[in-house]
Amino acid sequence: MAEPIVSLLDPEFTDDPIGAYARLREMSPLVRIGFPGGPPVWLITRNEDIGTALSDPRLVVDYQNVPGHQGPSLADHAIAALDLPDEFRDYLAANLMLVDGQYHSRLRRLVTPAFSARRMKALRPRIEEISAQLIDALVEKGSGDLIEEYSSPLTGTVICGLIGIDEADQPQVRKWMNDYANANADIAASIRSLVDHVKKLIERRRAEPADDMISVLVQKGDEEGDQLTEAEIVSLVLVVVNNGHHSTAHFIPNAILTLFENPDQLALLRAKPEALPHAMYELMRVANPVPLAGPRYATEDMEFAGVPICKGDALTGSLHSANYDPSVFPDAERCDLERVPKRKESHVAFGAGPHYCLGAMLAYIEGEVALDHLLLQRDTLEIAGSLTYHEPVAGGARPLSAFPVRL
Ligand code: HEM
Numbered sequence: 152m153a154e155p156i157v158s159l160l161d162p163e164f165t166d167d168p169i170g171a172y173a174r175l176r177e178m179s180p181l182v183r184i185g186f187p188g189g190p191p192v193w194l195i196t197r198n199e200d201i202g203t204a205l206s207d208p209r210l211v212v213d214y215q216n217v218p219g220h221q222g223p224s225l226a227d228h229a230i231a232a233l234d235l236p237d238e239f240r241d242y243l244a245a246n247l248m249l250v251d252g253q254y255h256s257r258l259r260r261l262v263t264p265a266f267s268a269r270r271m272k273a274l275r276p277r278i279e280e281i282s283a284q285l286i287d288a289l290v291e292k293g294s295g296d297l298i299e300e301y302s303s304p305l306t307g308t309v310i311c312g313l314i315g316i317d318e319a320d321q322p323q324v325r326k327w328m329n330d331y332a333n334a335n336a337d338i339a340a341s342i343r344s345l346v347d348h349v350k351k352l353i354e355r356r357r358a359e360p361a362d363d364m365i366s367v368l369v370q371k372g373d374e375e376g377d378q379l380t381e382a383e384i385v386s387l388v389l390v391v392v393n394n395g396h397h398s399t400a401h402f403i404p405n406a407i408l409t410l411f412e413n414p415d416q417l418a419l420l421r422a423k424p425e426a427l428p429h430a431m432y433e434l435m436r437v438a439n440p441v442p443l444a445g446p447r448y449a450t451e452d453m454e455f456a457g458v459p460i461c462k463g464d465a466l467t468g469s470l471h472s473a474n475y476d477p478s479v480f481p482d483a484e485r486c487d488l489e490r491v492p493k494r495k496e497s498h499v500a501f502g503a504g505p506h507y508c509l510g511a512m513l514a515y516i517e518g519e520v521a522l523d524h525l526l527l528q529r530d531t532l533e534i535a536g537s538l539t540y541h542e543p544v545a546g547g548a549r550p551l552s553a554f555p556v557r558l
Pocket of ligand 1: 205247248249259313390391394395396398399402439440441443444445446470499500501502503505506507508509510511513514
């Protein structure tokens with residue numbers, strides 16, 4: 152009998168994702184889910200299986216790496232969908248998220264120095280400065296929207312600074328960055344403008360390096376002299392913009408809402424602010440804004456978690472389901488800031504395996520600064536109206552669209 156196909160956009164998921172995922176985890180380690188207009192995909196529901204899948208070399212992110220598969224690549228699809236000129240294939244094809252094996256390892260090796268712990272920690276004073284300025288402006292007004300006037304400009308400005316966008320150009324670049332993720336905007340036009348801007352910046356940083364990501368990437372090759380090409384650097388900038396800005400901008404309001412909904416935990420943190428770095432791990436587990444891992448494709452017929460999978464089948468992992476798996480997090484539905492995880496990386500908010508998030512440390516620092524400034528250094532922040540949500544996205548999550556606050 153064919154497996155039933157579950158839609159994560161059904162009200163069962165959008166109204167009560169935690170309860171619905173609990174039922175799926177009980178039912179099976181893998182369930183078939185449907186996306187509008189696409190073939191069914193296997194959804195992995197349990198924490199340990201997701202960690203295993205994201206590290207399994209038989210599961211690839213680029214469908215072209217499935218033996219026997221011929222046809223357009225994911226970059227070709229993107230170019231066709233966005234009606235971009237052919238040369239843009241170069242800027243989209245080296246997308247870290249969408250390449251496998253040795254080519255992915257090479258890119259990771261060359262880009263990792265730009266995300267070193269030392270570089271990320273060095274960004275903290277600037278993050279604090281931007282956060283303080285945004286809060287001052289909100290305090291002066293008395294009220295405003297936490298996403299539009301705080302978390303989004305904070306994370307957008309931080310990403311611009313990380314990349315190396317000159318301060319004078321940041322408002323324009325941030326507009327392209329926001330349009331890039333806005334289905335109602337001209338996405339192709341914003342990608343073209345962003346790519347043009349970054350190409351000129353690469354040229355300038357080659358001539359005169361500064362202390363930023365692009366300068367590190369143009370200067371530094373590995374020991375064998377291997378270096379990123381211009382197209383690979385442009386492509387990395389697009390991935391960082393795509394992954395690094397909105398995810399963190401949504402984590403911050405999610406975490407604040409979680410603490411308002413758990414006043415005992417907020418009180419605990421206010422009584423012991425030095426516990427914030429530890430608490431961030433639990434907040435990332437329960438307030439994770441990224442519901443699903445990207446799709447993986449089986450390169451051979453195989454059995455996964457006891458379920459037969461055919462070559463070419465697509466699988467994805469529910470990061471939300473994994474983060475609430477009671478076999479790893481006892482009393483998983485409770486937000487417990489003093490929780491000590493069983494092993495170092497138990498939650499999978501940042502994925503696992505070779506594609507593990509390159510910006511995890513930066514996201515933790517930004518989140519920590521935001522919660523410290525908004526909730527610990529003051530106790531006046533309160534919700535000042537109805538929260539509104541975007542339409543549910545794949546994975547059943549409903550991202551917040553407006554978070555009116557008073558300060
Ligand atoms: C709360 C904030 C964030 C969350 C929850 C998050 C989550 C994730 C997840 C789940 C993945 C893996 C996806 C998969 O395997 O399919 C990922 C990859 C990635 N993330 Fe993040 N991310 C966040 C912030 C950031 C930031 C701030 C940056 C950059 C500064 C960033 C850059 C990246 C990059 C470059 C990858 C691709 C890595 C690779 O494919 O090798 N992320 N992120």
